[in-house]
Structures are given as structure tokens and as C-alpha cells.
Amino acid sequence: MDDHVRPHRVVVVGGGFGGLYAARVFRRRPVTLTLIDSAGQHLFQPLLYQCATGVLSEGQIAVPLRRILKRHENVECLRATVTGVDPAGRLVAARRPDGSTLRIPYDHLIVSAGLGQSYFGHDEFARFAPGMKTIGDALTIRGKILDAFEMAESLSDPVQRRRWLTFALVGAGPTGVELAGQIRELATQTLRDEFRHIDPEDARVLLFEGGPAALASFGPKLSARAALALDKLGVELYLRSLVTRVDETGIEVKAADGTLTHYAAATVLWAAGVRAPGLAGALARATGAEQDRVGRIKVTPRCTIPGHPEIFVVGDLMALEGLPGVAEVAMQSGRYAGLCVRDVVEHRPRERKPFRYRDLGSAAYLSRGRAVFSFGRIRFSGFVGWVVWLFVHIAFLTGFRNRVGAVLSWAVTFSRGGRRERATLEPVPGPAGEGEEP
Amino acid sequence: MDDHVRPHRVVVVGGGFGGLYAARVFRRRPVTLTLIDSAGQHLFQPLLYQCATGVLSEGQIAVPLRRILKRHENVECLRATVTGVDPAGRLVAARRPDGSTLRIPYDHLIVSAGLGQSYFGHDEFARFAPGMKTIGDALTIRGKILDAFEMAESLSDPVQRRRWLTFALVGAGPTGVELAGQIRELATQTLRDEFRHIDPEDARVLLFEGGPAALASFGPKLSARAALALDKLGVELYLRSLVTRVDETGIEVKAADGTLTHYAAATVLWAAGVRAPGLAGALARATGAEQDRVGRIKVTPRCTIPGHPEIFVVGDLMALEGLPGVAEVAMQSGRYAGLCVRDVVEHRPRERKPFRYRDLGSAAYLSRGRAVFSFGRIRFSGFVGWVVWLFVHIAFLTGFRNRVGAVLSWAVTFSRGGRRERATLEPVPGPAGEGEEP
Secondary structure: OOOOOOOEEEEEEOOOHHHHHHHHHHOOOOEEEEEEEOOOEEEOHHHHHHHHOOOOOHHHHEEEHHHHOOOOOOEEEEEOEEEEEEOOOOEEEEEOOOOOEEEEEOOEEEEOOOOEEOOOOOHHHHHOOOOOOOHHHHHHHHHHHHHHHHHHHHOOOHHHHHHHOEEEEEOOOHHHHHHHHHHHHHHHHHOOOOOOOOOHHHOEEEEEOOOOOOOHHHOHHHHHHHHHHHHHHOEEEEOOOEEEEEEOOEEEEEOOOOOEEEEEOOEEEEOOOEEOOHHHHHHHHHHOOOEOOOOOEEOOOOOEEOOEEEEEEOHHHEEOOOOOOOHHHHHHHHHHHHHHHHHHHOOOOOOOOOOOOOOOOEEEEEEOOEEEEEEOOEEEEHHHHHHHHHHHHHHHOOOHHHHHHHHHHHHHHHHHOOOOOOOOOOOOOEOOEOOOOO | OOOOOOOEEEEEEOOOHHHHHHHHHHOOOOEEEEEEEOOOEEEOHHHHHHHHOOOOOHHHHEEEHHHHOOOOOOEEEEEOEEEEEEOOOOEEEEEOOOOOEEEEEOOEEEEOOOOEEOOOOOHHHHHOOOOOOOHHHHHHHHHHHHHHHHHHHHOOOHHHHHHHOEEEEEOOOHHHHHHHHHHHHHHHHHOOOOOOOOOHHHOEEEEEOOOOOOOHHHOHHHHHHHHHHHHHHOEEEEOOOEEEEEEOOEEEEEOOOOOEEEEEOOEEEEOOOEEOOHHHHHHHHHHOOOEOOOOOEEOOOOOEEOOEEEEEEOHHHEEOOOOOOOHHHHHHHHHHHHHHHHHHHOOOOOOOOOOOOOOOOEEEEEEOOEEEEEEOOEEEEHHHHHHHHHHHHHHHOOOHHHHHHHHHHHHHHHHHOOOOOOOOOOOOOEOOEOOOOO
């Protein structure tokens, strides 16, 4: 077909921060845009831990992409999993929810597929230690945490009870720190007075970190503040500790001095390590792009694959000047890629300057009324950090209703410790329903 | 131990309306009560269809029993599945979430285990046609409904597209009727303007009913009103139609005149038929109790098992004078059983009169601003019925926050068709995350 007749075709892979901010650039432009996402929804990943601990519902943090982009008439959303890219034929291969496959042609491709969980070569840990990447993960973890208290309540053997009341978390980045704090707040505030045989406050939360500091990316001063806040909450932080085994009995950890310790913990949760999805390898092989240690695609300063100015890689999957895998980088690089493509479509003569990340700060929630916030050299912690945390999260949550809903949920959780979303999935019954022969 | 020293032990099986209303009777009485529920939560079953269609979150309709009964100091809640009863030893056998078993002694036993889904001897249908009994069912159905629109959008073959846009529901009781109406409202209001290739309004919703009327329990006048309202909504109602087959292609139905018709439908949902859980059979064998056609336990006019005045069966599982399986019967019979046990504990000389159900009316939601309500000979439909529906449901929802939350959710859904809870589970990825080799 003649290039002057048919609109320019842009395909965006992934509906996270990178893909969504890329897609938004094309509103009312002479472009047909296809946004492909395996879940068909935009997940507000930074609040996933609140869904896992009963503060927010899935609907408050995951919104259908087609609802967000309803008024972008030239955008079509496709719920499918991208399995490969053919750069010569300019085609993306994808699989629909029912397993059937389809191919989508593109003129420009923006890949923002994100990163998956890595178990550092020990995928067998996954069975015992679920990760924190998807809505499904959050609901699994919610069920595991609440069931552990139920189990402890019903057992009289103190050793068993202690094992069920021990929660081991791996990784002291924002997700691990926030999850650890929330489990302690759940135990000490939400569950207070609800049990007859155990005191939920006895719940031990162990947080293991391979590196020398919690929240290392926030700098030494805030790391120290975070360590203090965790200690106050009752979270036991173990630094320079490498996980050597996870199984049904608990977790084995190697300390800096080489000693191995086994912790009996019925609940082990994984918030450490990222790994590129298989798509990244397929894309690298097809284009000759290089990948870094965890499989991120190395890009040019324009966020494109070398030799392929029509293929952009943005967000967590992009390896560029050591930029961190945070929402803000994804938003800015996604938007940048979108603007670059728009320049081409609109025949702008001047080439856009290389991508430059503007650090607008990052925040991590520690406990009620306490958070850390860093913005360049400016660092807040405690109540001021928390106020900033609150405003940043409200500002970036998608949709007016979700903002109002989250504020109401937070008001209750922060003031009285209550959590509305404590529903868990029932055990799968036989065809005849609940009971069965003894 | 001496009976005068240790408190009277009451065990309640099931935390639905029957079990919860039984347990509530014992507050501050000299009794230790154990409430055993396989999910550990009270599910507001009458609104499960709203969770399945994205109006409400799971947390709004399912609340942990131990939170509801927090202030009932003599009640302990146990998350376990009851597998059998030993009436001679006065023991209940149960299984914890981790699979381990335990035995709980009782002096009085109140069984309110509810009914499961029945596929009328065709359990193979379950694979293609999920039922509507649990939170897990609701989330499965939510995903199936929303994915069907996604599939239709991405397919160009009109036959395939039509199949994905056809929803077949079995059973025109309140659940089937409400679910059918909600799917049409979702299609015509919520999803409006969100798709580029399909018009969600084209979604066909077929509702098959074996009997001669929809909402038969509401009487002929309201059945006719409901049929009219369904027609107005675009639901195709097929009466006197028996399902003969369900598979991946759709559903085969036998009409009253014996003709077989196959409907190509990618989504088949099951809201017909109940069956007692395996526990009912075990209980009947152990006590010599009789079961009716679907396995309900036949009880005396005092809701006890003949020859076992210490074992009560209440709620949906109770077979007594043809009382219907509605929440109101469960609440009243549960409370009645609790009061009978309290009489014994408090050594009241006068025996309580046999259980008598007071029909406080029943309501079913049809569409925005339309419901039917029957109370003895009084029958409302349309807007007045809807106002009554609204008040009844707000009054019986558990917890102040859930009432406020539901009212806010309804305000948005009823006024603008928006639904907040449209999050679905992601497809299960391989260990490396989203993509995979082509």
C-alpha cells in the first residue's frame, strides 16, 4: 500500500508505565497504534504490595488499558502475549488468551515488556517463594500471609506455631521493605484482638538482603533511616545474606562470614532479582542487539536498538547508562520514544536530542506516617517523606475513582489499622462442594 | 471433666448466613463456640454476581469471620474444611489449609455447610461452564467474560467473533437472571466506546431455564415482569430448555418439543442446580438421617436430626417443609438453632416452639433502577422494587465500610455504567516472564 495513503503503524508492546506513556503521545495524530499487553491492563506496580496485604483491591491498582485509552480513537488495545519479533518483515508475533496466534505489522515498534522475577538460577525456589510481579502474585501472597496466621491459631505445638508465624522475605529493595513493614503492621494493628490462641504481634518478619544496605538506591543516609524504621516496626533485617535454599521447611541463608543458618519459616516471599522475559532474548537474536547480565537490551542514546532506528526499547527492559528500573524512568523513556516516532510521522526536520532522564525523586513507604523520599540531593524521611509519598502516589494512580478509593482506603488503614481487602480464595472443593468423607 | 466446671462446647460448621447468625446468639454466654469455615470468611452470596461482573471487589462481599466476631470473646474461628462427624464420640473431623487434620469435640453441633453446584450428573460440564458459588468462581467468571470481548475484538472471522460474543447461561433463578442482566449492562454501558473492531452491544446473552418461568419462586406476575425486563435488556430467555451437552464449541439444548439445538458460545456459565456437599452424606450415614433428592438433611420441626437433639442442621442444607434455599431462611434457622442451644445452656425449663419461617420478602435485581420484590402477597417491580432491593442489600451487607463502599460503587455503576473492579488475572508466564521464543 502507498505510504502516503495508509496511516503510519506503531506497535507498543507492554501496557506498563513505559508503554502507556508512549501510547498517550499519539492522540489525534495520523497514526494507528496497537498496544499489546498480556493482561490487557495497566498495573500500578508500586502499590502491588498493598494489594497483597489487604489495603487495596486489584481493581484499584489494575485498570483495563482500553478504558484508560478509550478517548484515543486511533489506539487499539490487544490482550495477547508477544512471543517474537521479525525485524525484516516488520512483524510482531503474539498469542491470544485462547492460545491462537496472530501477527501484527508495524512501521515503528516500541518494546516496553518489563522484567520478570529472577531466582538467581534457582527456579525451584519459586514453588515455595512466590514473587511480586502480577495481580495473581499479590492474591497468592495475600492468601499465604493470612492463612499462616490461621494455621498458627489452630496448632498447639509451639515449634509448629512459631514456624507458621515466621515470615521470611528476600530482597530489601522498595518492594521487600514495604512488604515487610506491611506484614508487621497487619500483625500488630489489623489482626489485633482477632485471635484467641496466638498473639499476632509475635509474628517474626525476617528480611534478607544480599547487599550491604536496605533501600540502597536511596543513598546511605536514607538506608540508615529505613533500617531504624524497620527495627522499630519489628522487622529483623539481615544484610549481606545470600539465600542458599528454600523449601517447605523454610529458608537457608549464608551470612557474610560464610556461616549457614536455617530459619524455620512457613512463608517465604521473594522480592529480589529481575530477569528479562524470553521475548528479550528473541528480540536480541533477531536484531543482533546486546543484552546485559539480566537480559536487558542495550540501546542507543535514542533508546533504539543499534542498526534499528525503528525499534525502541524503553522502561525496565532498556539498558542505558545504568538507569534504575523505576516507574519514573519508564514513563520518561516511554514518552521520549513516542515523541521520537511522532517526529518522524510529522516529518519534523530536526532530530530530537538523546534521551535524558530527569530524576523527579523516588519514595518508599515504611510505616504509618513514615516514608523516605529522595530527589537529587534532597532527602526526606519520616512524616515529611510520607506526605510526599502520599501526593506522588495519588498523582500517578490511574483514574479519579481509584484516587478517591485509595485515599479512603488509606485513611482507614493509616488511622485505625483496618484493611478492607482481606478476602482470599477458598480451597478448591471436590465436585460435591465443601465436605468429603472422613 | 465435670460438666459444671468446663463451659458448654458448641461447634458451628459453615460461616454463611446460617452459621454466622447461629454464632452471634452466644455473645457473653457461658459457652465456648468454635466456628469452622473452609474459607474462614463470610461470603455475601447474593452479591457474588456483582463481583463477577466488576461492580464490587471480593473484599466488599467477603469478610473474615474473625473480624466480624472480634468482640465475641468466647468464639474462636477456625479455617478448616469439615470432613466428617462422629456423633457417638461427639467429635467433628476437619482438615486445615495445609492438609493436616484435627478433631474438635462438641456438646452441641450446628451444621450450616450450605449446598454446592450441581451439574445434574454431568460433572464434565464443569470444565467448560464454571458455577457461581465462591470468590474463586466469581474471579474466574469475571476473567472469562472480559476475555471473551478481548478475543472477539482481535478476531476478524465473523463466525468466530460471533461465538466469542455469545454468552450462554444456564438457570433462570435469581443468580442466572442477575448475571445475564449484568453481562448485557456491561456490554451496552461499561464497555461502550472502548473497542475498535466490535460493538460490545452485539453481545448475545442466552439464558436457558429448564422450568416454565424465570424467577419462578417470585410467582407468575413477577416472573412475567422479569421476562419483560430481560427482553428489554436484550437477554434471550429460553424456557423449558434442558442442557444436553456443554463443550468447547458451546452448548446443546433440548427444547420442550424435543428438538435439539446447538448454540456456538465461547462462554457458558452455570447457575442451575444445587447439591449437598460430601459432608451431608457422611453426616447422614453417621446419624441415620435421611436426605432428600439433592442431599439436604431432613430435620425435625426443631431443625435437629431425628434421634440427635444435639445436632442441628440449618440454612440451605436443611430439608424442612420445602423451605427455599434463600439467605433469609438461613439467617432465621441459624438464629433459631442458636437460641435452642442457649435455652439448654441456660437451663430454661420451657421448650422453644418449633421453627417457623417468617417470610420477610425476597428481591432480585433486573437492571438499573429495576428490580422485583415479593413479600407474601405484596409484590413490587420496577423502580419501587429496586429501592427495596437497595435497602435490603445495604442493611444486610456486613460492616459499615462495606456498606459505604457498595453504595459508592453502585452510585457510579447505576449512574454512568462504570465498573471499578475489572482487574483479571494475568496468564501464567514461564519462569522468564512474559514473552517466549516464537
